[in-house]
Amino acid sequence: MIVPPNLSATRGQNLARYGKKAKLGHVTPHALRHSAAKLRRETGASIEDVGALLGHQNIATTARYLARLEGTQDHGWYGVAEMLGVGISN
Numbered sequence: 001m002i003v004p005p006n007l008s009a010t011r012g013q014n015l016a017r018y019g020k021k022a023k024l025g026h027v028t029p030h031a032l033r034h035s036a037a038k039l040r041r042e043t044g045a046s047i048e049d050v051g052a053l054l055g056h057q058n059i060a061t062t063a064r065y066l067a068r069l070e071g072t073q074d075h076g077w078y079g080v081a082e083m084l085g086v087g088i089s090n
Contacts, residue, residue, distance in 0.1 A: 038069045 012029055019027025033054065040050050051062035 034069060037065065041066055041070065 015027055015029060015032070019025065037050050037054055040053055041047075045053075047059060047062050047066060050066060051059055054062065054065070056062045056065075
């Protein structure tokens, strides 16, 4: 499965509206893409697996992408992961 880098404007607007209703803040397709990549990595997926999920042709692209994500300390998405049944501890 490839996580799409973008969606149509209408779908993006719907996503933002549903994110607000769920009290998740400003949710964008790109934020979901980042979250999916970070969740996969945090649950033990290899860089190659994450690259395949994102549709990257070059592993260096995935490495740069993950280096930026793994350096962050934003744990706000843990609640979302918990709701999805992905048991990640803080």
